[in-house]
Amino acid sequence: xxxxxxxxxxxxxxxxxxxxxxxxxxxxxxxxxxxxxxxxxxxxxxxxxxxxxxxxxxxxxxxxxxxxxxxxxxxxxxxxxxxxxxxxxxxxxxx
Amino acid sequence: xxxxxxxxxxxxxxxxxxxxxxxxxxxxxxxxxxxxxxxxxxxxxxxxxxxxxxxxxxxxxxxxxxxxxxxxxxxxxxxxxxxxxxxxxxxxxxxxxxxxxxxxxxxxxxxxxxxxxxxxxxxxxxxxxxxxxxxxxxxxxxxxxxxxxxxxxxxxxxxxxxxxxxxxxxxxxxxxxxxxxxxxxxxxxxxxxxxxxxxxxxxxxxxxxxxxxxxxxxxxxxxxxxxxxxxxxxxxxxxxxxxxxxxxxxxxxxxxxxxxxxxxxxxxxxxxxxxxxxxxxxxxxxxxxxxxxxxxxxxxxxxxxxxxxxxxxxxx
Numbered sequence: 001x002x003x004x005x006x007x008x009x010x011x012x013x014x015x016x017x018x019x020x021x022x023x024x025x026x027x028x029x030x031x032x033x034x035x036x037x038x039x040x041x042x043x044x045x046x047x048x049x050x051x052x053x054x055x056x057x058x059x060x061x062x063x064x065x066x067x068x069x070x071x072x073x074x075x076x077x078x079x080x081x082x083x084x085x086x087x088x089x090x091x092x093x094x095x
Numbered sequence: 096x097x098x099x100x101x102x103x104x105x106x107x108x109x110x111x112x113x114x115x116x117x118x119x120x121x122x123x124x125x126x127x128x129x130x131x132x133x134x135x136x137x138x139x140x141x142x143x144x145x146x147x148x149x150x151x152x153x154x155x156x157x158x159x160x161x162x163x164x165x166x167x168x169x170x171x172x173x174x175x176x177x178x179x180x181x182x183x184x185x186x187x188x189x190x191x192x193x194x195x196x197x198x199x200x201x202x203x204x205x206x207x208x209x210x211x212x213x214x215x216x217x218x219x220x221x222x223x224x225x226x227x228x229x230x231x232x233x234x235x236x237x238x239x240x241x242x243x244x245x246x247x248x249x250x251x252x253x254x255x256x257x258x259x260x261x262x263x264x265x266x267x268x269x270x271x272x273x274x275x276x277x278x279x280x281x282x283x284x285x286x287x288x289x290x291x292x293x294x295x296x297x298x299x300x301x302x303x304x305x306x307x308x309x310x311x312x313x314x315x316x317x318x319x320x321x322x323x324x325x326x327x328x329x330x331x332x333x334x335x336x337x338x339x340x341x342x343x344x345x346x347x348x349x350x351x352x353x354x355x356x357x358x359x360x361x362x363x364x365x366x367x368x369x370x371x372x373x374x375x376x377x378x379x380x381x382x383x384x385x386x387x388x389x390x391x392x393x394x395x396x397x398x399x400x401x402x403x404x405x406x407x408x409x410x411x
Contacts, residue, residue, distance in 0.1 A: 074293070074296070077289060077292070077293060078289070078293065081285070081286060081289045081290075084285065084286065085280065085283070085286055088279075088283060089279060092279065
């Protein structure tokens with residue numbers, strides 16, 4: 001017996017995995033630096049966040065999901081920063 | 096079956112040693128790795144077999160590429176491969192081959208179950224006995240700090256060797272410099288602000304990983320790298336060039352020798368086994384925490400020194 005929460009969590013995890021696969025395909029498809037960094041930040045942020053949210057929904061309210069929420073917060077802070085620093089240094093080195 | 100493969104293994108090793116022609120050595124080595132992987136699989140460790148197969152494949156490819164480059168350079172002076180027009184069929188082929196590889200892998204991932212002929216003797220032994228032998232909750236930690244502690248020590252030795260190699264084979268003789276090139280990040284307000292928020296969390300997380308290595312996933316190696324990441328953040332914001340590198344190297348050596356001494360100490364207590372289980376039972380979790388702290392600090396020191404070396408000295 002799968003509860004509604006479990007089904008919703010599985011759907012979210014599958015959506016995250018599909019987003020990551022599509023993003024990887026885009027990463028192979030684009031050749032220039034800036035489209036690639038756009039795509040890679042999408043993979044890191046959107047795909048990862050959807051997957052982790054799916055895990056939280058599936059697992060319910062516990063210490064484990066509190067840790068995942070912490071990871072989500074750190075990802076939300078760090079991933080855009082990484083993309084920002086990469087594109088900034090690329091711009092400065094004249095890419 | 097397994098004896099035949101082991102005999103073949105020794106036979107191949109005996110063939111490789113007197114061989115002098117390069118390309119034949121590569122081919123024999125690839126066959127040797129294949130036989131090694133097969134014997135690992137038959138001896139009941141499919142994961143090691145997969146690692147061996149992957150390593151042998153990549154090393155063979157690297158060797159072949161190196162040979163090709165070497166001989167092409169010798170043949171026509173300088174390697175300047177002319178760019179060919181890529182046809183549509185060739186472009187499609189580029190996608191077909193990975194797909195052909197991915198589909199069987201995926202099928203293998205879904206349908207493959209190790210049969211009963213794969214022995215799980217060691218796994219069962221470790222999983223049933225680690226709680227009373229070593230203590231802790233994380234079986235992985237008790238394996239790498241108790242049953243296989245000598246493997247872990249040699250793994251930690253790799254970092255020591257890396258530092259020795261980097262600092263002694265370098266063209267620059269000095270260990271520290273007063274000032275050097277500054278990182279560009281310090282002029283980027285957004286990045287500095289965010290790193291200032293994140294860096295203490297990183298340090299805290301590293302300490303958490305080290306101290307909780309025997310309870311949750313983590314341990315000395317990962318925690319040490321996280322602690323070193325804190326110092327890398329510190330460099331990125333404040334451009335710190337006055338690291339006491341020599342003291343850090345000395346500290347690392349002392350920590351490593353302490354870890355070795357603790358691991359070897361049990362043998363001299365007359366514990367009876369090579370891995371001193373009798374003596375581990377007395378200390379249980381305090382031993383795990385102590386070893387994790389030693390290894391974590393050692394790895395942190397090594398990563399700091401390597402980072403400093405490449406950023407401050409090798410970049411000039």
